[in-house]
Amino acid sequence: xxxxxxxxCLQAAGVMLxxxxxxxxxxYAIGDPVEILISPEADQIERExxxxxxxxxxxxxxxxxxxxxNALHGDLGRSFVFNEPALKxxxxxxxxxxxxxxxATFVALLVGLPLGLYAGLRPNGALAxxxxxxxxxxxxxxxxxxxxxxxxVFAVQLGWLPSTGRGETVDVLGTRWSFLTLxxxxxxxxxxxxxxxxxxxxxxxxxxxxxxxxxxxxxxxxARAKGLHPSRIVLVHVLKNIMxxxxxxxxxxxxxTIAFSVVTESIFAWPGMGKLIIDxxxxxxxxxxxxxxxxxxxxxxxxxxxVDLTYTALDPRxxxxxxx
Amino acid sequence: xxxxxxxxxxxxxxxxxxGGVVKAVDGVSLRVDRGQVxxxxxxxxxxxxVTGFSILGLVDPPGQVVGGQVLFxxxxxxxxxxxxxxxxxxxxxxxxxxxxxxxxxPVLRIDTQMIETVLAHAPVSRExxxxxxxxxxxxxxxxxxxxxxxxxxxxxxxxxxxxxxxxIALLHKPxxxxxxxxxxxxxxxxxxxxxxxxxxxxxxxxxxxIWITHDLSVVAGLADRIAVxxxxxxxxxxxxxxxxDAPLHPYTVGLIGSVPSRNRRGAALNxxxxxxxxMLNLPAGCAFAARCPRAASGCSEPPPFVEFRPxxxxxxIHPHAEGPPA
Ligand SMILES: Nc1ncnc2c1ncn2[C@@H]1O[C@H](COP(=O)(O)OP(=O)(O)OP(=O)(O)O)[C@@H](O)[C@H]1O
Ligand code: SF4
Ligand SMILES: [Mg+2]
Numbered sequence: 309x310x311x312x313x314x315x316x317c318l319q320a321a322g323v324m325l326x327x328x329x330x331x332x333x334x335x336y337a338i339g340d341p342v343e344i345l346i347s348p349e350a351d352q353i354e355r356e357x358x359x360x361x362x363x364x365x366x367x368x369x370x371x372x373x374x375x376x377x378n379a380l381h382g383d384l385g386r387s388f389v390f391n392e393p394a395l396k397x398x399x400x401x402x403x404x405x406x407x408x409x410x411x412a413t414f415v416a417l418l419v420g421l422p423l424g425l426y427a428g429l430r431p432n433g434a435l436a437x438x439x440x441x442x443x444x445x446x447x448x449x450x451x452x453x454x455x456x457x458x459x460x461v462f463a464v465q466l467g468w469l470p471s472t473g474r475g476e477t478v479d480v481l482g483t484r485w486s487f488l489t490l491x492x493x494x495x496x497x498x499x500x501x502x503x504x505x506x507x508x509x510x511x512x513x514x515x516x517x518x519x520x521x522x523x524x525x526x527x528x529x530x531a532r533a534k535g536l537h538p539s540r541i542v543l544v545h546v547l548k549n550i551m552x553x554x555x556x557x558x559x560x561x562x563x564x565t566i567a568f569s570v571v572t573e574s575i576f577a578w579p580g581m582g583k584l585i586i587d588x589x590x591x592x593x594x595x596x597x598x599x600x601x602x603x604x605x606x607x608x609x610x611x612x613x614x615v616d617l618t619y620t621a622l623d624p625r626x627x628x629x630x631x632x
Numbered sequence: 633x634x635x636x637x638x639x640x641x642x643x644x645x646x647x648x649x650x651g652g653v654v655k656a657v658d659g660v661s662l663r664v665d666r667g668q669v670x671x672x673x674x675x676x677x678x679x680x681x682v683t684g685f686s687i688l689g690l691v692d693p694p695g696q697v698v699g700g701q702v703l704f705x706x707x708x709x710x711x712x713x714x715x716x717x718x719x720x721x722x723x724x725x726x727x728x729x730x731x732x733x734x735x736x737x738p739v740l741r742i743d744t745q746m747i748e749t750v751l752a753h754a755p756v757s758r759e760x761x762x763x764x765x766x767x768x769x770x771x772x773x774x775x776x777x778x779x780x781x782x783x784x785x786x787x788x789x790x791x792x793x794x795x796x797x798x799x800i801a802l803l804h805k806p807x808x809x810x811x812x813x814x815x816x817x818x819x820x821x822x823x824x825x826x827x828x829x830x831x832x833x834x835x836x837x838x839x840x841x842i843w844i845t846h847d848l849s850v851v852a853g854l855a856d857r858i859a860v861x862x863x864x865x866x867x868x869x870x871x872x873x874x875x876x877d878a879p880l881h882p883y884t885v886g887l888i889g890s891v892p893s894r895n896r897r898g899a900a901l902n903x904x905x906x907x908x909x910x911m912l913n914l915p916a917g918c919a920f921a922a923r924c925p926r927a928a929s930g931c932s933e934p935p936p937f938v939e940f941r942p943x944x945x946x947x948x949i950h951p952h953a954e955g956p957p958a
Contacts, residue, residue, distance in 0.1 A: 526734035533688055534749045535722030548739045624784040
C-alpha cells in the first residue's frame, strides 16, 4: 500500500512537470500581455522597466526555469493585475467552486440514481422511455442555454429563486460556505442543477445499463432463490455492484465539472475560480492562468488517486499491489 | 395419505425466442415424497435446470411456465402470487445453482449473504442469525467458519463457494431442495461428505431432494427414484436400482452405456450416436428417433408415457423388456 502510494506520487510529479512545460509554452503562445498591461502612452524607458519588473525580458526557457524554481517553493507568481500571489487569488475563490461542483455531483446522484434504477428495472415502461429521452436532452442541450432558461423561468418569471451570487454564507474553518444557510441553498440550487444536468444524464445511463446487466446475473437469481425482499436485492445486491462504475465515472468526471463550472459561474455570477480565470484570460494575466491550470492538473491527479482508492474499497476483488 | 412434497403435473415451460418457441420443458410430470431423493438426469440441454427454476418460479423472460401444475404439499405454486412465493423460497424450498462461481454476489461478504437469508425468514437477532450461518458452514465441512465467513467469494475456490451455496440452502431446513449439479465442482472426499449430509437431512427432517446431475453413479448411491429427461420430457421414471439394472427406454440404455464403470473396466464406452435435437424444431414423433437403435415405423407418432410395470414408466413404443442387450 505504501509502495503503491509512493509510486503514484512519483508518477504524479512526472505528470506535473510535463504539464507545467506544456501549460507554460501554451500560455506564452496565446499573446503578449505587455500590450494589454502597459498603457500605450508610456514611453520606451517606462515600458522596458515594466517588462523587466514582470520578468518578461528573459527568453522563454529562462522564464520557465524561474517559474519552476519559484513553483517548487510554493510560489506560482504574482498576478500582473491584482499584484497579489496568483495562488492566493485562486485559493480564495476555490471553496465557492468546490461547493458548486460538490452540489452538482450531489444533485446528479440524488436525481440520477433513482431514475436510472427505475429505468433499468422497467426498461420497457413508458416512464422509463421518457427518462431515457430526457437524458438525451441532458447530454445535448448547451449548459449556457439551459442556465439562461432557468434564470428566465425561475428567477424572472416565477421569482422563486435568486439568479446571482452566493447569498448568505457561514464561516467554517476560515472560509465562507453557502450551503449551510437556507438563503445560500436557494442561491446554490439553480447553478448546481445547471452544472449537474450533464452528470444527471450520465448517472442515469450508467445506472440503467448497470442494473439491466446485474439483473441478469446468477447472483441476483440466487438472491431471489433465497427469498430476499426485492428492495434488498435492488438496494444491496444490485446497487452495490453498480456503484463501482458509477463512482468511478462520476469521480473522474469531477475534475471536468470543476473545469466546466466556468460557464455556469459566468452565467450565475458565482464568485468562483471559473469567473476569475475568464477575467484573467481577458487581460492575459499569465501567472494566474498558469497557476489555475497547474491547480486543475493537480486536482485531476488527486481525484484519480481518490477514485482508485474508493474503487478498491468498493470492489473487494481489486488489489492495489497487483496494478500499475 | 398425505400429499407428496412436490408433484409436477404436465409442467410446460417455453421460451419465446426470435427463432421460435423453445419448449425447454414440455409436459413433465414428477413426484417426490417426504424424505425422498429423486435423481434427475439427462444430457446437456434436456431441460433439467429449467425444470428446477420452474418449481421455484424463477424462470427468466422470455421463458414462462405456460401450463401444468407445480403442487408443493398440495398447493399449486404456479398460481401463487410473488410475495407468497418469496416466503417459500429459501425457506421451505431451496435451490442450489449449477455454477458456483456465479451464484454468490462478488461484492458482499459471505456472512452478509448468509445472515440476510436467515433474517429474510426468521424473526431472530443478528447474533442468532450469525450463529446459524456459522453452524451451517460447519455442517458442509468448512473449517474455521467463524473466520472464513468474513471473506469475500473471490477468496474461495469453486468447491468452497459451492459448499457455501449448499450451506445457504440448508439454513432453514427446507422441505424441498432442488440441487442442480451441486457436487460437480467438488473433489470426491467432499462430494461424499456432502452426499452424506444430504441423506442425513432427508432422514432427520423429511426433506425431499431433487438432485440434478449428469453423474449416474452419484444417483445410484443417493437417490430413491430416478427420472431421465430427454428434449424437455421425462422419458423414463422409476426406482433407481430397477431403472439402472433394467432400463426400459433406449435412451436410458445409452446413458448407462456411456458411464465408465468399474465392472466394465477396459471395455469401450458406448457414446450415444448423433446429437441432441434442436429444441426449436423437434421431430413430430419420438424426439429420440434419429438416434435410436430400436426405432421402427411406429416411432413417427409421439409415444405416450406408459406404466409398463408397477412404478416403472417410460415414453417409448418399443421398450427394452429385459434390460439392455449384453
Ligand atoms: N433464456 C433462454 N432462452 C432460450 N432458450 C433457453 C433459455 N434458457 C434455456 N433455454 C433452453 O432450454 C433448454 C434446456 O436448458 P437447461 O438449462 O434446462 O438444460 P440442462 O438440462 O440443465 O442442461 P445442462 O446439463 O447443460 O445444465 C436448452 O436447450 C436451452 O436451449
Ligand atoms: S419410441 Fe421408438 S424411437 Fe423413440 S425411443 Fe422408443 S423405440 Fe426409440
Ligand atoms: Mg443445467
